[in-house]
Amino acid sequence: MPSNRSRPLRILGTGLSTPAQWLPSTALDARLGLAPGTVEARTGVARRGIEPDRNAAEVAAEAALTALQAAGLARDDIDAVICANASLDQAMPCNAALVHRALGLSRVPAFDVNASCLGFLMGLDLVASLLADGRYRRVLLTSCDLASRALDPNDIDSLGLFGDGAAAAVLTADTSQQAAPPALLAARFETWSEAAHACEIPGGGSRLPPSRHDGDYAEVCTFRMDGKRLYRVAAEQFDRFVGALLDEAGVDLAAIDRVVPHQASLLGMQHVFKRIGVSRDRVEDIFASHGNQVSASLPTALHHALASGRLRPGDTALLVGTAAGVTLGGAVLRL
Amino acid sequence: MPSNRSRPLRILGTGLSTPAQWLPSTALDARLGLAPGTVEARTGVARRGIEPDRNAAEVAAEAALTALQAAGLARDDIDAVICANASLDQAMPCNAALVHRALGLSRVPAFDVNASCLGFLMGLDLVASLLADGRYRRVLLTSCDLASRALDPNDIDSLGLFGDGAAAAVLTADTSQQAAPPALLAARFETWSEAAHACEIPGGGSRLPPSRHDGDYAEVCTFRMDGKRLYRVAAEQFDRFVGALLDEAGVDLAAIDRVVPHQASLLGMQHVFKRIGVSRDRVEDIFASHGNQVSASLPTALHHALASGRLRPGDTALLVGTAAGVTLGGAVLRL
Structure with a gap:
């Protein structure tokens, strides 16, 4: 079907941020005055990353640099920065401009895609078409949310469920002459x-x-x-x-x-x-x-x-x- | 250059919201205790649309329906909804899900693009690649901001400058056999x-x-x-x-x-x-x-x-x- 024909897409590298803290669920038990093991039994989560201080652009930039390193590329090899977060760092400008700044980039276009928790997947879909077209050659795609900033401090279910973090990928359409390319x-x-x-x-x-x-x-x-x-x-x-x-x-x-x-x-x-x-x-x-x-x-x-x-x-x-x-x-x- | 080769893109229809109020600059003069004509002389703006009550999704949906009508299409002829606002209606979910709901759509994918004031242009660029690829056939692209909700009520420059409103376009790659197609x-x-x-x-x-x-x-x-x-x-x-x-x-x-x-x-x-x-x-x-x-x-x-x-x-x-x-x-x- 033409509406879903295969598009060349190669992941050149991926990377994560390293959380400032790994918060165990037992610490949440203690904070909420619950018996040890309650939060994990209820949510299935044993620990989660927490960013008490850094902003989302800084956390995303760490993941981005790790992905670039994994790809063996420098910042200037990228020709677009797309942020696919579910939440904003601040109401304006878009997240991508702030990540762009945290990375010390110049001129490279930066914009956001938002499909809530599935922004990264939506980003892959968009980037595949942009790359297939030759519109861009190498795109940096990042996703970062600091959910801990928007949680009810007394709600065991959401406190226990969510974690902060960022992930990034460097994407290209550049394919070798393989029979079944990426x-x-x-x-x-x-x-x-x-x-x-x-x-x-x-x-x-x-x-x-x-x-x-x-x-x-x-x-x-x-x-x-x-x-x-x-x-x-x-x-x-x-x-x-x-x-x-x-x-x-x-x-x-x-x-x-x-x-x-x-x-x-x-x-x-x-x-x-x-x-x-x-x-x-x-x-x-x-x-x-x-x-x-x-x-x-x-x-x-x-x-x-x-x-x-x-x-x-x-x-x-x-x-x-x-x-x-x-x-x-x-x-x-x-x- | 392959990075910017021409992509087929036809505008099937465009539409606007009709502001709930047109606020003349003389009304701002009166509100701020200024001589009549001061705001217009300073900003160059004689009037602007204001939405005192409706939310951004409702205003965007009005523009979208007008664009669909201009295109001679029904809601169900659209296979993606993209919102390219500079501001969020609410922090979560994305604007497009809320416009999708205001339009009474089902199943059609909805997501946001954010490039601040240039979101609509960025949307055109992305949509051109998605359409060229056959990923989608007819895309509804909307932009809506209600700037009046985020202005300092005492700042003559920003109060005088900004207006509320929405615009929408229905886009396709479907081209006739013209020598120089859209x-x-x-x-x-x-x-x-x-x-x-x-x-x-x-x-x-x-x-x-x-x-x-x-x-x-x-x-x-x-x-x-x-x-x-x-x-x-x-x-x-x-x-x-x-x-x-x-x-x-x-x-x-x-x-x-x-x-x-x-x-x-x-x-x-x-x-x-x-x-x-x-x-x-x-x-x-x-x-x-x-x-x-x-x-x-x-x-x-x-x-x-x-x-x-x-x-x-x-x-x-x-x-x-x-x-x-x-x-x-x-x-x-x-x-």
């Missing part, structure tokens, strides 16, 4: 916006600025989620969605070497295992050691799969997840 | 981030959430601009930038039928006239009647040029401007 075989997104407010931060924008809010503004800048509603949308659509994506890629589930899901939640991760019908050892699962890192979650899992050799050149990966919006997204990537 | 002949962006903080809203994100700010949070959610600094960056780069863009498009300045600039400021508009070296009657100037509508500014001017017949099929347009970031951006479009 490619984005298919990408698919679906937005089901009837649940758009089931996962949100109501403030921080023009809808509810401080001047139009009575009371504590911090409250409307706090993340809130109707987990049951989200789960219902995802559960209704997920199997059909993945089937359609694999069809578009012309790939059987059996040919998928590794599933790299957005690390949404314990329930979400278990469903990726069960509903897709792949054994757990084929799923990249970093949930217990990282929590849900929002937009940085999927690319962090991808980095771990690549760095560990669980995904190797020639392998086929299924990247998949759900995001606030609600958006389902997936990509089939030949490495 | 195309994006070239697009160029440059980010000069040393001035990233010269035009900003410091709050509203993870850098400075309410929990980390002492004092009035409304203050850090207010737009601030170092106009001289911005002007210096733009002035240093603009002539060379436009020259490079025209070179990439393979078009002489004399072949440009109309210049459609971002309506940044009186000084900015005058410089477009002067520095590019085109006569004022070739420049689409809606500044006095609309003010600076942020991301909606350039597509609103484009709509007026098309709707009035000042740009016609076969004409060549230069779209150009500067944005917070600081980003210079431009595109050469054959209609």
Whole structure:
């Protein structure tokens, strides 16, 4: 199908930020006055990265430099910087301009893509077309969210679930004369916006600025989620969605070497295992050691799969997840 | 050059929101206790649209429906919704999910692009590659900012300068067998981030959430601009930038039928006239009647040029401007 024909896409390098702190769930137990083990038993997360001081641009720049180093490239080899965060560093300018500044770049264009938790996947999809076209040659794609800044300090579920972090990748279409070169075989997104407010931060924008809010503004800048509603949308659509994506890629589930899901939640991760019908050892699962890192979650899992050799050149990966919006997204990537 | 080869791009329809109010500058004079005519003399703006009640998604949806009607299409003919606002409606989810909901769409993917005031231009560039690739067939691109929600109520310069509004376009690559079909002949962006903080809203994100700010949070959610600094960056780069863009498009300045600039400021508009070296009657100037509508500014001017017949099929347009970031951006479009 022309709407999803394969596009050349090679990952030249990936990188992560190193969190300023790894916060164990037992520390949250102590802070909330709970018996040791309560937070981990409830969320499935043993620890998460926390950035108490650095801003998102600084954290993203660290991941970007690591990815560039892995790619064997210098800053000036990049001809576009795209940030795919779910949250803004500040309301204006866009995140990419601030990462660009943190990297000390000049002239290279910088802009944001936002598809909430699936921004990195959406970025891969856009970059594949930009590279295929020759519009750019080497693109730096970063995702960073500091969820800890928007959590209710008394909500065990969200405090226990989320972690701060950044991940980055350097992408090109440059392909050797291989028979099956690295490619984005298919990408698919679906937005089901009837649940758009089931996962949100109501403030921080023009809808509810401080001047139009009575009371504590911090409250409307706090993340809130109707987990049951989200789960219902995802559960209704997920199997059909993945089937359609694999069809578009012309790939059987059996040919998928590794599933790299957005690390949404314990329930979400278990469903990726069960509903897709792949054994757990084929799923990249970093949930217990990282929590849900929002937009940085999927690319962090991808980095771990690549760095560990669980995904190797020639392998086929299924990247998949759900995001606030609600958006389902997936990509089939030949490495 | 392969990095800027022409891509087929046809505008099927454009549309605007109709402001809830047109606020004359004389009303601002009265509110600020100034002599009648002061605000207009200072800013060059006679009136601007204001949205006292509607949220950005509602305003964008109105522009989108108008654009669809102009294109002779229904909502379901669209296969992607991209919002290119400079500001968020709320901190999460992305604007596109909220516009998608306001339009009553289902399944169609929705995501944001953010390049501050130049988001619409950046959107055109991305969409051209996505369409050329067959990734999508018909894309709805909207830009909406409600600047009035983030202005200092005592700052004559920003109150006088900005206006609320939305603009939308429906885009396709579908081309007839014309000799010179509608195309994006070239697009160029440059980010000069040393001035990233010269035009900003410091709050509203993870850098400075309410929990980390002492004092009035409304203050850090207010737009601030170092106009001289911005002007210096733009002035240093603009002539060379436009020259490079025209070179990439393979078009002489004399072949440009109309210049459609971002309506940044009186000084900015005058410089477009002067520095590019085109006569004022070739420049689409809606500044006095609309003010600076942020991301909606350039597509609103484009709509007026098309709707009035000042740009016609076969004409060549230069779209150009500067944005917070600081980003210079431009595109050469054959209609």
